[in-house]
Amino acid sequence: MNRPTYVTVGAGQAAAVAARNLRRGGFDGRIVLIGDEAHAPYQRPPLSKEFLAGTDSQDSLWILPEQWRADNDVELLTGTTVTRIDTATRRVEFAEGPALPADAVLLATGGSPRRLPVPGPRPDLVHYLRTLDDAAGLAQQLAPGRRLAVIGAGFIGLEVAATATAAGAAVTVLEAAEIPLAAVIGPEMGRRVCALHRDHGVDLRTGAGVSAIRTTADHVLIDVAGAAAPLEFDAVVIGIGILPNTAVAAASGLAVDDGIVVDAAGRTAVAGVYAAGDVARRYSERRGRHVRVEHFDNASRQGVAVAGAMLGRDTVNDDPHWFWSDQFDRNMQFLGTASAGVVVRGDADGLDFTAFFFDGPHLCGAFAVERGEDISVARELLGRTVDPAVLGDEDADLWDLAYGEDDLVAEGAGA
Numbered sequence: 001m002n003r004p005t006y007v008t009v010g011a012g013q014a015a016a017v018a019a020r021n022l023r024r025g026g027f028d029g030r031i032v033l034i035g036d037e038a039h040a041p042y043q044r045p046p047l048s049k050e051f052l053a054g055t056d057s058q059d060s061l062w063i064l065p066e067q068w069r070a071d072n073d074v075e076l077l078t079g080t081t082v083t084r085i086d087t088a089t090r091r092v093e094f095a096e097g098p099a100l101p102a103d104a105v106l107l108a109t110g111g112s113p114r115r116l117p118v119p120g121p122r123p124d125l126v127h128y129l130r131t132l133d134d135a136a137g138l139a140q141q142l143a144p145g146r147r148l149a150v151i152g153a154g155f156i157g158l159e160v161a162a163t164a165t166a167a168g169a170a171v172t173v174l175e176a177a178e179i180p181l182a183a184v185i186g187p188e189m190g191r192r193v194c195a196l197h198r199d200h201g202v203d204l205r206t207g208a209g210v211s212a213i214r215t216t217a218d219h220v221l222i223d224v225a226g227a228a229a230p231l232e233f234d235a236v237v238i239g240i241g242i243l244p245n246t247a248v249a250a251a252s253g254l255a256v257d258d259g260i261v262v263d264a265a266g267r268t269a270v271a272g273v274y275a276a277g278d279v280a281r282r283y284s285e286r287r288g289r290h291v292r293v294e295h296f297d298n299a300s301r302q303g304v305a306v307a308g309a310m311l312g313r314d315t316v317n318d319d320p321h322w323f324w325s326d327q328f329d330r331n332m333q334f335l336g337t338a339s340a341g342v343v344v345r346g347d348a349d350g351l352d353f354t355a356f357f358f359d360g361p362h363l364c365g366a367f368a369v370e371r372g373e374d375i376s377v378a379r380e381l382l383g384r385t386v387d388p389a390v391l392g393d394e395d396a397d398l399w400d401l402a403y404g405e406d407d408l409v410a411e412g413a414g415a
Contacts, residue, residue: 004029006310007092007100009082009248010108011035013044013296014277016063017303018106018310023072025311032075032100033064034082034092039132040064041076045296047135048159049326053167054139061132084251087270104310107249107260107268107275108303111242111294116151118236120215127237129156141235144168149222149233151210153180155325157239158193161202162327172203172231174210174224185367186338189355192369193327196351200328213238242294244279257281259292264316266306274310276302286318295323320365320382322375333375336365336382343388346371354378356392361385377402 006022008015011033019031033041042061050056069076081095085107091099113128127138138160141148146169150157153175161171181190197204205224212223213236221230244259254268255261259281266274266282276282277299281292301317308315320336330351339357346353354374357365363386366378380402390396 004103005032005101006030006104006106007032007034007102008106008108009034009085009092010106010110010245010277010279011037011041011076011078012108012110012277013041013063013299014110014280014303014306015106015108016041017300018108018276018307019064019072019074021304021307022310023074025307025313027311029103030075031073032077032102034077034080036079036081037131037133038079040066040069040078042132043296044130047132048129048156049163051132052129052135052139052142052160052163058132082248084248085254085273087252087254087273090272102272104272104274106266106306106310107254107273107279108277108299109245109248109279111244111278113238113242114240116210116213116238116240118213118215118220121217122215122220125215125220125235126213127235129160129237129239130242138235138237142167142169146170146235147233148172149174149220149231149236150239151213151222151236152239152241153177153194153204153206154239154241155181155184155323157237158197158327159325160237160239161197161204162200165197165200165202166328170203171201172233173197173205174208174222175204175206176209178207180204180206184338185334186340186342186355186357188342189338189367192348192351193332196328196330242278244281244292246279249275249279257290261290264318265309265314266302267309274306276306284318285316286320293321295321297322320379322379330369331372332367332369333372334365334367335375335378336363338365338367341388343392345374345392345394356386356388358386358388363391374398 041063090102093099113130118126142164148169150161150173164171179187179190209225220233220236223230246256249260250256260275262275264283266276278294281290284291305315305317322335324333341358343356352370354368354371363381368374377398
């Protein structure tokens with residue numbers, strides 16, 4: 001009897017986690033991971049931090065080491081381009097070579113950086129950060145005295161700025177918004193992160209819209225709206241977000257709407273075809289709508305859930321969104337959603353604090369700097385009615401709020 005074949009199109013975090021969990025779940029058929037990069041599945045978060053700084057080696061990035069793949073009979077095709085899925089037969093078609101028949105297909109194609117036009121003779125001075133090769137190329141620019149521009153003050157841009165500054169480069173960050181990260185962690189917390197960078201010597205310019213970029217024989221010139229003259233740098237990193245890689249899904253006739261549209265378990269409308277990770281626009285019962293999330297933790301959780309769905313188990317992950325960022329000597333973590341109602345616990349000026357966000361009387365999110373345990377407690381409290389005064393009291397034991405039997409916590413509406 002032929003073994004069933006499960007194929008992932010994409011070989012990143014979501015695909016690798018799905019493969020692990022298919023084997024853990026008892027699937028003994030053929031598993032084939034197909035990636036368009038030359039590398040085996042690897043972790044992306046260190047690319048802007050430890051790997052970029054040179055403190056972590058390439059070997060530390062691998063998610064599915066070669067020995068694990070051999071022991072678990074997982075095949076890997078690298079440098080391979082998939083063009084479409086024949087949804088009637090679930091055959092995976094390639095740019096070159098014969099199609100691969102599959103019993104189930106997981107689309108985990110991730111995203112690609114938003115790009116800006118940069119004319120000129122030195123495209124090598126223009127960097128994006130999405131892949132291992134991107135990080136290896138950018139690392140060569142992080143040297144004392146180098147003048148580096150970073151366009152975009154999202155988390156990736158700010159992590160690059162922190163890593164480059166620590167390496168001795170002179171870093172200028174150009175951000176069109178008046179307050180970076182305000183849409184994610186709220187304006188007050190956005191200002192705190194800005195202060196961290198400025199205190200470490202980053203030239204962080206907000207409200208700085210970039211109108212044009214070009215290279216010369218030796219430099220990058222950037223025109224900023226309102227500036228009298230272009231700014232000159234040795235290199236530039238463009239970090240203005242990503243676009244979901246939906247070309248294969250669209251060519252296959254699947255529903256696409258800023259991502260591949262799937263149900264809560266990761267199933268598309270076509271039987272046997274799934275999507276997970278940055279590319280998936282998944283239905284969230286918590287939000288009451290489809291959402292697409294571009295975070296490592298989300299990709300991992302979706303990888304677990306979609307493996308269950310592929311095994312015929314109706315597993316759904318709809319946990320609150322959580323992510324972390326390391327910038328300079330500070331660890332930052334965010335959970336849930338931000339709001340205008342904020343209660344701060346700890347020393348905000350000293351960047352050792354947690355900000356708790358409220359939607360009416362209910363806790364809906366938390367942002368912590370150097371206080372990871374507070375995030376663990378907040379996870380237990382999300383959606384509950386909590387006394388803000390207790391959250392702000394450094395002498396109060398937050399775990400008593402989560403598990404105590406007093407009247408400080410009552411069940412409330414979902415976050």
